Amino acid sequence: MQFLDPFQITLRALYQLLPVWLSLAVVLGASFAFRRKLGLYGQILETGPGLAGLLLVGFWLFAAIFAKWIMLFDPLGQIAEMKDALPGAIEPASGLPYLFGGDRLARDVFGRVVAGSRVVLVIAPLATLLALSLGITLGLPAGYFGRRVDALLSFLANLVLSFPIILLFYLLVSPGILETPIPYALAAIFFLFPIVLFVVLIWSGYKARPVQLAIRLAVTALVGGWLFATFVFDADPLGILRVSPSTLNIFIAVALASGPGIFRIVRGLTLDIKTREYVLAAQTRGESPWYIMLWEILPNARGPLIVDSCLRIGYTTILLGALGYFGLGMPPESPDWGTTIKEASRFMRLYIHPALPAALAMMSFVLGLNLLADALREQSLRD
């Protein structure tokens, strides 16, 4: 078997990632040129950690988008003679190299890391969004009304928070539970929250303008209904998206694990902001409580929430990896980083090349998000 030398491997990997470099150059170049007009985003570009964070996150984002062109082999395809191949081994039939070598099941490690970014970058942000809508919808009333509402919701949040996460995952993401209605019931409840949030948001904001209200509500109902049908029942009327029950299960488990944390943050922010003058002014004007919560308090809580969301996507990625590492939820052949690390770490005494790329990928993506969050926090504190 022929091998590429390390220099050729590096060159070829850089070449394969060309779409990523090009898009990064275009996006960052454009952002840099217009940075004065881009507000907070523009300011981040001028700090070292912020730029590094953007580069790392952008790298993985574009890698996920252009995965099809970057990969040299099918991430699930096995070519028997490439089993445990060392990095740079050239596959004889096609003449293309296994850049980072082959794994135990003779699959291309390079392609799998790139394909893994697709799984992670779809699930982590979406699950975080779901948890965010959960936390906002429940955290605002808990902080604003206080008393019984707060006592009950806080108790529930603390209940979930005192669950050891691994146990929660083992109980909720087991294959057996898919035979019961529990995941679907939980999904139906969870996916209702973003819809309710948007409906209340539009209702309280556009009550005085019936035409605007009707248009916006209709759009929300259509988009919300489509997503609800797609995710909860796996019955996309348009046939674009498919969400398998096990993926849905991961969504729920991750949203359940990080929802209460967001709830506590939103509640704390609401407690703080509701004593401000502009809230008192709105109360004196006779605005409804939901208008005050969603149009006065929420926009003013956005700074800390954006920072927290950034951190939380990273944390969700780590949780996803843990799920994969314990072999929960993800199909065993899934290329996601956690599963890859689990599979590869069993044979680490013999071969290190299948484990290292996934581990570094996980680390660099989370590092990028954390650096970004840090830069955002620094910049928003400065204003």
Next chain:
Amino acid sequence: MASFLARRFGVMALTMLCLTLIVFYLVNLEPNLKKLAISQTEMHATSEELESWLVKNGYRRPFLERYAAWLGVWPKSPNVDPKTGAPSPRFQYCDEASTPVFSGVLEGDFGCSTKFKVKVAAKLGPALRATGLLMFWVLAIMVPVALVIGVVSGMREGSRLDRVLSIVSIATTSTPEYVSGVVLTIIFATWLGWLNGSAASATGTGITFYNFTLPVVTPAIYGMGYVARMTRASMVEVMNAQYIRTARLKGLGFFAVVLKHALRNALITPFTVIMLLFPWLLTGVVIVEVMYRYQGFGMALVDAAGNNDIDLLLACSLVSVTLVLATQLISDIGYAYLNPRIRVQ
């Protein structure tokens, strides 16, 4: 204070009750009971045989009755052989009473582990001791290093040292146990051969530097950055306070101000952060124990969950929820104790 404690303990008891009820419900779902029956009976048992095993061992009694019996507020009735009418114990390894008795968690009976074929207490005792040891060493490494990093970088905000240490802290918080574990094992076990990539020998022959360093360092790295960041933020806030400026202006040296005036106030936040870190550490310990094959609480939990070992799983969740709630309580009391402004209220 007394009424505060009474309320807190009331909420804690309620939380434990709800949580165990949820766990009890989830482990008794039909697919999970099937899994248990399959693992406990012979290979290739028919579905009738599985069903009869479940009936025989009392898994088909009413749900709430079984929960109450587990809790110890309802008598645990012995299994009766349908043919002879004589009581027949469910499991050989677990001496069960032949008459109905109150024998649940409240009475100190945690039940039988179907996976390890011993009483739960006999399994969980050594496991908890092993994990306690691991956690002790993790904290003993993590906390001092994190505090030093945090204090040093918060001491002079914006200095080059501060920036470098901040990046290091952020990098460690981005490295979960299963990532740093892989990288550290590759470097220190596969390449250098200085350390053992497995702690399996720690259970039998005792812990040594060789087999215990990686399991301790791996979770310590992940938690360190977080504590250091919190300490830094707290230190920065204190260093900008009026009384620090006063102390500097009256001519005290920089390090005297840091040691005498700033540290005490700056360490209140890290204390609560470290206390609240325990639940998180517990998750990390589970991963680390599985990764390095260390026979502790985490391995017991994973084995119990993988085999639907009902009693062991319930005991595990009880242990971890107790840890979570107890550390929350300690952090609240400690915060009030350390911070006079809260104490007066």
